[in-house]
Amino acid sequence: MFDFGFSELLLIAVVALIVVGPERLPKVARTAGHLLGRxxxxxxxxxxxxxxxxxxxxxxxxxxxxxxQARDLEGSIRGQMNNVEADLNKTAAEVSEAVAVSAKPSAADEPAPPASGSALLAADAVPERKQQEGEADAPQEDATPSPQLELGLDPAASASRQPAEKA
Known part of the structure; x- marks a missing residue:
């Protein structure tokens, strides 16, 4: 901090001894040391x-x-995600168009339309009419009601009725 040589320090000590005196010099030196430390x-x-x-x-x-850098990285990731999403949407559209074109059935390939509910009920009513008329050749069905409506949807019920309908 300050550039003091040995001769300058010796001169300051002699002046302090003359000004302060030999009795108070140790107290002054101690106080100066505390102040210098602070x-x-x-x-x-x-x-x-x-x-x-x-x-x-x-x-x-x-x-x-x-x-x-985080903002820049986020922006670049968002841009790449938008590009990938656009590519995926484009590919999905192309695939759905291809599926729609290949799934269009021709008139010969179309299946027959399903029978209406009234036609199924009329077919189920034929064995019942035969039983009411008293025809003996038709086998008797159980009197217990089936868990489903008689729409021909239950495979077990339709299997048990097939011999009756064929007769």
Whole structure:
């Protein structure tokens, strides 16, 4: 800090001995040492505060750089996701068009339309009429009701009725 040589320090000690006197010189030296120690601690605290502020500034700059890089990365990822999504949508549209074109049945390939509900009920009523008329050749069906309506949907019931309908 200050550039003092040995000869300058010796001159200051002699002047202090003459001005202060030999009796009070140890007290003055002790007080000067305490003050010098406080001054050094204060200078050290100021230096550490300045270093902390500089580190804080560096950290803020680093944080801003990281945030900017994160924003840039997020933007590029969003752009790539939009491109991939557009490609997927385009491919899905092409596939659905191809499926729609290949799934169009021709007039000869179309299956027969399903029978209406009234036609099924009329077919089920034929064995019942025969039983009411008293025809003996038709086998008797169980009197227990089936768990489903008589629409011809239950495979077990339709299997038991097939011999009756064929007769």
């Amino acid at each position: 001054l050094q601690r204060y200078v050290g605290d100021v230096k550490s505060d300045i270093q902390r502020e500089m580190q804080l500034e560096d950290l803020k700059k680093l944080q801003q750089q990281v945030e900017q």
